[in-house]
Amino acid sequence: MEQELRKEAKKLLEEGKVDYIVGFATGSLKFSTTPLITRDKEEVASLVINPFIVNNLAKFLTQLPGRVGIVAKGCDSRSIVSLIQDNQVVRENIVIIGVPCSGLIDMVKVEKLVGRDRDEIDDVSLKGGKVTVVIGGQKTELPTEKVLFDSCLGCESPSAREYDTFIGEPGKETGGRGLGKDKIKELESMTTEERWEFWKTQFSRCIRCYACRQVCPACFCERCFVEESEPQWVLPAPKWQDNLIFQVIRNIHVAGRCTDCGACERVCPVNIPLRSLTKKMCGLVSEMFNYEAGTDKNAPPLMTAYEYEEAKDLIR
Amino acid sequence: MERKPEWEPTIVGFLCKWCSYAGADLAGTSRKKYPANVRIMKIPCSGRVDPLLVLKGLRLGFDGVVVSGCHPGDCHYQTGNYRARRRIAITKKFLEYMGVPEERIQASWVSASEGDKFARVVADTTKSIKKIGPNKLFAGNGR
Amino acid sequence: MTIKKISKKDMVELLLDWGREMTVLVPSRDKGVTEMTEWDGKDISFLGWYRNTVIPTKSSFLPPVEEMFTFQKNGNGYQIEVSPGQGKRVVFGVRPCDARAIAIMDKVFTDSHEDPYYVSKRKNTVLIGLGCTNPYDSCFCTSSGISPAESTDVDLMFTDIGDDFVIEEITEVGKELLATASIVKKASQADAVTMKKARAAVSGMVTRKVDTKNIVDKLQACFNDSDFWEKVAAKCVGCGVCTLLCPTCCCFDICDELFKKQGARYRTWDSCGFSSYTKMPMENPREEKWRRVRQKVCHKYEFFPMNSEVIACTGCGRCIRLCPVNWDITEVLASVPAEQPIKNK
């Protein structure tokens, strides 16, 4: 499959159909990958597809000039569609190389299950619905439900729906297992005060590195409201109050754009459960406005569209 | 005997200048009685209300936020209030999930002729906020 | 230098002993992220799981947010109230890389103008090092001249030799800290040998290397090679993880807050990775991402050594481990061209 992808990418560059190829290459650490952004025909030989391709590459589309060939899993492709809806990307300028995805492995979960850090593990592989972990020659099999990212377990379209060429066979749906909603249910069963207290604690450790914003394809503003100085909406200091406002507003600003890909939660260095926000937001958007982000490139963006009658119970 | 005065909430109201602001004006000129708890900000259209304004209001210590615009279909700019509606609905629901009581954020449609309704909205909002007490959401430090 | 020793099971007692006089900080993951926090007086399980904290030890001296002073407005005037200074503390479990980082920060905060907030914390804090036994695969401290289990940038240095820790008394302050602790015993010659062996073994476990030979010259030569830096910066998403969580990065921002009449001035972490960092109203000298990436790399490996004769990177590997896109500084440094580019600027 990787060979096929490399061949395709090389062809696109050679034929001058694209100026850049954006994909994944093996990272410098175990079980890591890194975005490969290249114009070099030879460099595409290092493109890979494996269960560790965690980044949402759609982020780079808004940064690169010219025509771009992009390797897309289901989540990347949804984000691309969303960017097309927002006129951030011109469909004709991109070539989407769809790749199958049977879920990405959450190494934090693996670490917890085997009680070892990732650099102490020899091998992790995903095959036939099972994840095999090798430590010191010892093999352990783990069910995918326990080690895939929550976002993957709830994913309805793991393989790209919007694509120009597809490499291999589309992966099977991993979604519908109801997983990933647990945390939201847990939160919803709390009282309002308890919920506020919960988020206060979470955001107390935010250091405002903005990794969540920077990896989010839906965050394409040239200048974010947190950097505005006249007026200064939030303090640059990472006080929990301002951290919380930043994240809440970020979520509202990307409502209808956020595809719940989980990139923000994955990169948070202080482990704030951001998907409990994005997932909830996607749920709200779908419940209230019957809208699902990144599914229809011809649909108007959520916040510019309206029905004559909606949200009646909320506004008097 | 001296009685401790009842706690009075402070509410910020973002009112569209084409309708609700005029509605508030009408409520005043026609001598409608309504609680004096609301501090009015005139805005060009309810579509101007970024959720940021709502949260900033709460952050600054207002006990409640009222957003009011033209009735659906009556927007001076055709669709401003439709867009405001989606945004405010999402904000309200999402903040509720975060742990902000729903009572703190109120939205309504008030036309320039509805002085009555404006008075009612303010009275009801004040009442419901009195019930849940002062906004201590962002307290702790800095207030 | 005299060496002493303590049995691991006596550690609670030793920490309790110190805790009577001072606040004791130890590695903890109770708050959802590993960092140095106040010890609860019981739990020393960190001795088992602790490799290094995500939040570097610098946060004990330069916290993410720090109140500098508060002010009260009366009429047109202001009354300033300075925030209280730091009480005595002991930080236990500082890794050699983070200890060196603090020595590097000392240079910044004590040159020409002394920084009262940093210095007050620094002077009232005893640093106790704990040698690594299991470095990460992202660690490359040995390339910065640091041994993962050895440090003289601390007051006391603990080395794991199995059931016991060997303790080196590096400074007088450290020595004093052990003077009355009866559970601490004299170490034997054999312990010293075991310690040396343990150290050598751990050093060997650090396999990631950076060739720092002539790095200043090499970076100077390619400083204006924008093609190189653009390539290097391509996949960087421009977040602040690597810089904010770097143990030596100590750039900060100062901001004010005012509610009604009561306000405060804060000092907070800031990062050269953000475009707002150098933004001036009319122009921004580092608007482009590659300039910011260049600044980050060159500050550590070119400018800082030029000014202070030490590389401002201790090889703790956090920036590699925590980077959202696996942007790896060791790879970047390895790719710095050895010769001046032909393209002349």
Next chain:
Amino acid sequence: MAVTNISPRKKKLDEDNVYLPSIAVIDRIIEETPSVRTLHFNFKEEKLRKRFSFESGQFAELSVFGVGEATFCISSSPTRNDHLECAVNRVGLVTNALHRLGVGAEIGFRGPYGNSFPLELMRGKNLVFVGGGIGLAPLRSVIYNVLDNRNEYGKINIIYGARTPADLCFKYDLDSWRKDKSIDVAITVDKGDESWTGTEGFVPAVLEQVAPSASDAMAIVCGPPIMIRFTFPVLEKLSFAPEQIITTLEKRMKCGIGKCGRCNIGNIYVCRDGPVFTYAQMKNFISDEY
């Protein structure tokens, strides 16, 4: 146990706290242009007024409490030390707040920081001041410094320009300098209006016309980066050596004392090693980020 030799007592942070601003009171405001005003202020504490000293070219951090701090050069001369002056261009958070203040308002003052214009080197020489827009502010400090010791210096040339006549700062100073027979003043605007009778044209072009002699002279340049970029070649054409050209650089700063990190140009920190540099020094900068 007592750890006696680590700081014997909890040192109060208000002693020698470099970050602690002194309170100053605005006693006069002059609106220079639609976006620039000059604040005249003085320390609230009598003691400080006497103790405080600075040199031409140094800068300070002014704060509006509750809004923040920003960096300004001191535009008054140390030879006229009954009060301090700073020119404020309304461009951002703090400058906007400073523009909202009135006479009697209290502000915070931290400084002076940075190096200053090398008066020892300038003494006895002919001086050419080249300024643009609000860049006259730091020059003004040194110009008054020089004028107050007029006999110690040679010929003085002032070439100053702004975008439009309305953008000319310190018009009252320009007027008084024009009347002063001991100095040559050339004032220009990029684009004049109906009432403008003076020169039109960019500062570097006017400088080329005026063509001051480079022999035994020093040029002191300050203005927007674009002006500086075009002025240096003109000065070199007039055979000024890089050592004879002095400028002062502007960078975003927070601390003013070489710690917060953002004002570096390569290994140079503008706040600590500058802001005044000779063109010769600048040619040795590693970076072009200025």
